[in-house]
Amino acid sequence: xxxxxxxxxxxxxxxxxxxxxxxxxxxQGELFALLGTNGAGKTTTIKMLSGxxxxxxxxxxxxxxxxxxxxxxxxxxxxxxxxxTAIAQNLTVKENLEFMAGVYEIKDKEQKINELIKLFKLDExxxxxxxxxxxxxxxxxxxxxxxxxxxxxxxxxxPTLGLDVIARKELWKVINSLKGKITIILTTHYMEEAExxxxxxxxMANGNLVDIGTSKELIKKTKxxxxxxxxxxxxxxxxxxxxx
Amino acid sequence: MRMINFAKRxxxxxxRDPLSLVFEIILPLFLLFIFQQFxxxxxxxxxxxxxxxxxxxxxxxxxxxxxxxxxxxxxxSFLIRLGTSPMKSSDFILGYIxxxxxIVLIQNILFFLVAxxxxxxxxxxxxxxxxxxxxxxxxxxSLGILIGSLVSExxxxxxxxxxxxxxxxTSGMYFPKEVMGDIFIVICKILPFEACLNIIQGTLxxxxxxxxxxxxxxxxxxxxxxxxxxxxxxxxxMVSDNK
Numbered sequence: 001x002x003x004x005x006x007x008x009x010x011x012x013x014x015x016x017x018x019x020x021x022x023x024x025x026x027x028q029g030e031l032f033a034l035l036g037t038n039g040a041g042k043t044t045t046i047k048m049l050s051g052x053x054x055x056x057x058x059x060x061x062x063x064x065x066x067x068x069x070x071x072x073x074x075x076x077x078x079x080x081x082x083x084x085t086a087i088a089q090n091l092t093v094k095e096n097l098e099f100m101a102g103v104y105e106i107k108d109k110e111q112k113i114n115e116l117i118k119l120f121k122l123d124e125x126x127x128x129x130x131x132x133x134x135x136x137x138x139x140x141x142x143x144x145x146x147x148x149x150x151x152x153x154x155x156x157x158x159p160t161l162g163l164d165v166i167a168r169k170e171l172w173k174v175i176n177s178l179k180g181k182i183t184i185i186l187t188t189h190y191m192e193e194a195e196x197x198x199x200x201x202x203x204m205a206n207g208n209l210v211d212i213g214t215s216k217e218l219i220k221k222t223k224x225x226x227x228x229x230x231x232x233x234x235x236x237x238x239x240x241x242x243x244x
Numbered sequence: 245m246r247m248i249n250f251a252k253r254x255x256x257x258x259x260r261d262p263l264s265l266v267f268e269i270i271l272p273l274f275l276l277f278i279f280q281q282f283x284x285x286x287x288x289x290x291x292x293x294x295x296x297x298x299x300x301x302x303x304x305x306x307x308x309x310x311x312x313x314x315x316x317x318x319x320x321s322f323l324i325r326l327g328t329s330p331m332k333s334s335d336f337i338l339g340y341i342x343x344x345x346x347i348v349l350i351q352n353i354l355f356f357l358v359a360x361x362x363x364x365x366x367x368x369x370x371x372x373x374x375x376x377x378x379x380x381x382x383x384x385x386s387l388g389i390l391i392g393s394l395v396s397e398x399x400x401x402x403x404x405x406x407x408x409x410x411x412x413x414t415s416g417m418y419f420p421k422e423v424m425g426d427i428f429i430v431i432c433k434i435l436p437f438e439a440c441l442n443i444i445q446g447t448l449x450x451x452x453x454x455x456x457x458x459x460x461x462x463x464x465x466x467x468x469x470x471x472x473x474x475x476x477x478x479x480x481x482m483v484s485d486n487k
Contacts, residue, residue, distance in 0.1 A: 050328040075330040086321035088253055090260040095253075102249030103329045129260075145325075155328075 002061075003028045003153055003183035004049060009058035011044050018044040020207040021058065026200075028152075031175075031184045033194035036204035037235055042187045043083065045204070046155050049185065050080045063152055076104070079151035083158050085138040086145075089131040093122055093141050096130060097148065104149035112148060119174065120144040136167035143171065153183045160193060172197060191228045203234045210234055246331050250339030255346060257313060264309040269351055272302040273358055280362050288418060295359040296444035297417030299377050300437065302351045303384040304411040308404030310344055310385050314392025315400045318481065333479045341385050348381040349374070373448040380440050383467045389474035393481045415441040433458065436466035 004026040011019040019041045026032045036042045047053045049060060051071045060067035062074045087096050097116060101109040117123060120140050125133060130141065143159055156175070160168040175197055178184060188194055194201050195215040202212045211218060211234045215227045222233040258264050276298045279289050287293055317323045326336070352374045360366055391403045412418060414428075415437035421429050432438045439459035446452040 052324065052327050072330050072332075075328060078328065080325060080328045082321035082324045084321040086325040088257060088322060089320075090257045091253065095256065099249060099253045100329075102252075103246060103326065103331060105246070 001028050001064075002026060003030070003063055004185070005061040006049070007059045009045070009048060009060060010056050011041075011048060011053070012056045017207050019048070019055075022209045024202065024209060024212075026183060026185065028183055029180045030200065031179050031186065031198045033186045033188060033198035033201045034204060035188065035191075035194055035201060035231060035235075040204040040235070041207040042204055043157060046080070046157055046185065046187060050078060050155050051075055052080075076149070077151060078153040078155070079146040079149055080155040081143045081146040081157065081159055083161065085135075085142045087130045087138060087142055090129060092127050092129055093133070094126045096141060096145060100145045100148045106148060112150075116144045116147060119147075119177075136163050139163060139167070140171065143174070147178075151182060153185070154178070156184060156186045158187055158189065160188070160190065168193075191231055195227045203231060205235045205237070210237075247335040247338045247342065250326075250331065250335055251342035254313060254340055254343030258309060258343065258347060261309070264305075267305040268302055268309060268347060269354060271305075272298045272351070273354060275301065276355060276358055277362070286419070288416070288420070291359055291362060291364045292449060293445060294417070295355060295364060296373070296377075296441060296448055297415065298355050299352060299373075299444055300380075300411055300415055300417060300441050301408075302355065303348070303377075303381050303440075304408040305404075306344055306348060306351075306381060307384045307388040307391065307407045308400065310340065310388025311390075311392035311395075311400040311404055312397060314340065314389055314478075315395065315397045318392070319397060323482065327482055333475070333482070336482070337389065337475050337478060340389055341382060344385045344388075345378060345381070348378055352377055367450075369448050369450050373444060376447045377444050380443065380463075383436065383440070383463075383470055386467075386471040386474040389478055390470060393474065393478040410435060411437050414438060417441060433462070436463055439463040439466075 002025045004024065006022055006024045009019060009022040009024070010017065022045065034042050034045065044053070048055050049062070051067060051074055063077060065074050067074060088099060091099060094113070097113045098109065101113060106112050117126065120143070122141065122144065125137055125141075130138065133141065139159065143156070146154060146156075159175070160171050163171065172193070175184065175186075179197075186194070186198060198215075200212060200214055201218060203210050203218070211221070213221065215230070218230045218234065219225075219227055222230040224230045224233055276295065279294060280291060288297070356364070356370050356374070387407065391400055395403060414421070414432045414435045416432065421432040421438070439462045442455045442459050443463065446455045
């Protein structure tokens with residue numbers, strides 16, 4: 001069964017087409033990476049899929065519900081970890097978790113919070129104000145918060161951006177542990193991240209979804225040596241290598 | 245309830261900002277105290293007149309800091325995250341308003357406590373004044389929501405300062421408007437701050453002779469217009485900020 005289905009999903013900003021008639025099917029439990037160069041349309045796509053902005057045309061179905069009709073029901077079952085760290089700065093880590101548990105009206109609040117504290121190893125920073133945390137810890141808290149409502153669908157917008165290699169690997173471990181349990185849509189600029197974590201990869205360029213497949217399929221299709229080259233070939237339409 | 249949950253968060257954010265406490269509570273208290281130390285021969289500075297003025301002065305900082313909070317939330321990804329949650333626009337607007345009302349109540353209680361210690365006679369009118377001024381504060385909170393929805397965090401400082409100045413000069417808290425000439429009198433009548441001060445003073449004195457129908461109409465027009473505008477603009481910005 002598909003967790004996400006889009007038909008001709010389009011977003012225009014005045015005359016500029018940010019996302020152009022995307023047809024996308026993502027299966028339940030799949031980890032789908034959405035790649036593309038800056039301005040390719042990834043973040044706009046995620047914003048439409050998460051109900052933050054309305055499409056200009058086309059349709060979105062999440063867990064078989066129509067985004068236009070059931071937006072608030074859909075918002076109950078998804079969560080987003082935005083590109084920038086999105087936590088309340090003057091609240092402690094525990095208060096941030098409690099606040100978001102309140103937003104989603106979680107019944108077993110304490111149990112869920114303790115579960116996340118354990119999963120993300122947040123014991124030591126629990127009573128520290130968010131603004132005093134390091135970038136890596138803030139990002140960890142931000143992702144922990146996005147799991148507060150046990151989402152069926154989770155959007156991770158560049159979750160490891162700016163993290164050091166150890167923090168990144170730790171986060172990969174957590175994301176890997178979620179694989180299969182929830183549907184994850186991940187955007188990243190790190191090719192090895194997409195290759196290592198995802199089941200399938202979609203590549204966007206100039207608002208179009210230009211190709212979809214596993215990393216191996218995309219390497220094979222482009223007759224390149226590695227995934228990074230495959231990505232460059234697809235995203236540029238092969239132009240970058242034309243003069244080589 | 246989501247709106248109460250959001251209000252609690254906003255209250256914590258505001259109360260934990262030392263600058264907000266200094267300007268919303270300590271500075272007005274200091275002014276209330278210091279102006280009573282001089283024997284200024286003007287009715288404006290009599291304790292029963294100046295305490296309502298200080299309440300209004302405190303409200304101008306409520307506008308400034310509510311605008312800053314909203315602007316900060318908008319420019320960080322915090323509202324993006326909440327925008328993907330099941331929270332509705334009403335949860336956001338009421339959550340912001342409700343979070344500031346306890347601060348208004350704390351302001352009022354402290355201002356009156358200090359005024360009573362300095363010689364203001366306690367009466368039931370004080371309790372009524374607190375209630376009325378809490379209603380008036382909604383105008384200032386809405387103005388903060390409107391400013392915070394329109395401009396960046398830097399811009400809120402500038403616009404907020406203009407509101408503080410307008411309250412000081414056009415409410416009549418420091419000097420009678422008549423000393424500034426006819427144009428200034430018209431400006432005072434058009435803006436809502438003189439009306440707000442006259443309502444608060446009238447309630448405290450239980451004497452509404454200074455309060456005209458024009459004051460009530462001006463206040464109501466601003467109250468309804470700013471509240472509606474803040475809701476409309478905030479809702480619009482929640483979408484346009486995420487384009």
